[in-house]
Each structure stands twice: as structure tokens, then as C-alpha cells.
Amino acid sequence: MRRAILAFAATLWVAVFVIHGLAVSPSSESPPGPSSVAAAPLPASPSEVEQPQPAAAGYAGTETCVTCHTDQPVHGAHARAVDARAPMAKQGCESCHGPGKAHADAGGDPELMRAFREMSPDDVNSTCTTCHNRSDHAMWDGSSHQARNLTCTTCHSVHAPKSENAQLVKATPMQVCADCHRDKVAKVDRSGHMPVREGKMTCATCHNPHGSANVRLLRAGFSVAESCTTCHADKRGPFLFEHAPVRENCATCHDPHGSANERMLVQKQPFMCQRCHSHQRHPGTLYDNRVVGTSNRIFARSCVTCHSQVHGTNHPSGHFLLR
16 A cells, blocks of 8 residues: 555656646746857957058058059069969059159159169169069079179069060060070071970070079089980980090080081081090091092091990990990
């Protein structure tokens, strides 16, 4: 009897608890504690809301510049405002030309702005190298072009570029280089030449016009031979028997810009070899009409018919660079 009473009491207590839970409305529930749901942030006061940055003192803004300079659009990477390193992402036109408020207030007085055409070469270059001072431009200071008072605007134009790449003042790099290096560019029209005129190479393939640790502004290595062997790897060596002119300078025998001789040699065979090998084993005098038609030293491949390993050889008996 006692057990039945206890069981009935327990059943009644559970039923009362369930009915009480269902009777409580959702609106009467207490809000969850801070450990479950974060409290919503309060609205920021007007002083805490991020305000647009005002123009720096002395700057007029690009909108003011273009009201007058409508014929000076900015092209290429300089105009990409989405790039934090671009001038348009900073002070716009005034990133390069300096603060322009005084210039605008004075009705366009040219003395109050940086006019690159009127600036000294050092001032022009220091303006550009403020940003362009890495990678290919890192060695501009002290380079041969800098020492000859060339400026960045000699070859490049921000406002009126003619090329698809590098914002050059002319359509191709060769046309730009030809203004000064006419003798080198003229050699490209010879029968043996670098494939520049076909568009497979440019002057900048071998040279870095902004500066180099090599001679002649060559990009690779620390000598002419090291630069050439970046492509002509089979001539690099090391060789057991080396040909001294090859080791020292490829341009001793070859003209890298172009030649009227085969293999871009600076002189026709056998006179090419006889510049050095004048009195050794073979006659050192110029060949006359008695041997021109009969001696194999004057026609076909001449000296390299036998001495074909002229760049060097690893053969144990290759002292004479024979084939």
C-alpha cells in the first residue's frame, strides 16, 4: 500500500511539472545570457564613424587638374587606383608633379608645379625612382645611361605612350634604341643578324637599359661570354682544351648585332683566324690568285674545316681543336 502511494505521488509531481512548462509563454522567457549570444553593438556616435580623409594641405586633387589638362590622360599602371602603389591611389597627378593648389590658385602658373620638360635630368630621375627602384630599375644610379644624363622620359611617356608595353615613346624598343645606337641597329639588316627585326627578340632581351652589373648593360653574368652562354650553353664548357678568345669575349670573333659574314663573324675566313694565327704552321700571308681556287684554306669553311672544335674540346688529343 505504501509503495502504491509513493508511485502515485511521483507520477502526480511529474505531470504538474510538465503542465507548468507548457503554460509558460515564449515571451516570458528570460533572454539568454552573455555566454550564449553576444549583445548587439550600440550605434556608433557621429564622431566615431569613419570620415573620408581630407586632401593633404597644398594639394588640389586630380579633379582640379583635369579641368585644364584635358589632353594629358594617364595610361597603364599609373592610372590604376586599385593598386596601392600607383600614383592614382595616392595623390593622383600630384604624386609626380607635386602639390598643385598654389598652381591652380595662380591661374596655372608653370613655375609652381613640376614640369618634367623643364627639370634637370637628376630631378626627373629622382622623381621616377621614388617608386621604380627595384628589380630591373635597381641599378639605375651609376649606370651608363644615367651618367650620360638620360632621363626616364627620354624613353618612356606616361601621358602619350606609343608602345603596347613599357609605355615607350615609340612603337618598338628597337626604334627607341635607334635614336642613339644607330650603328648597332643598322647591323640588324645584314644577312647574319640577331632575330630582332623578326620580333623574336628585342634589345632588352640581352641588355638592361636601366643598369647592370655586367659590361655593356648586359643582363646576365659579369662578362660578355657569360651573357652569351645563357643561350649558347653548348659553348659554355668547361673544356679540357680552351680557345682563349672564346673564354675571354665572344665578341672577339662574332658581332652580336649582325654581320655580312656567316655565323656573324667580324671578318671572313680565313682572315678571321689569321688576325691572331699569323705565322704558325700554315702560311701567314694573304692568299693570292694562285691558291684561291685550289686551297681548301680559302673556300668553304676554311680553317674550321679541320679545326671544327674552335670553341673548345674535351678530347684527349684536342690540343689543336681538331674535329
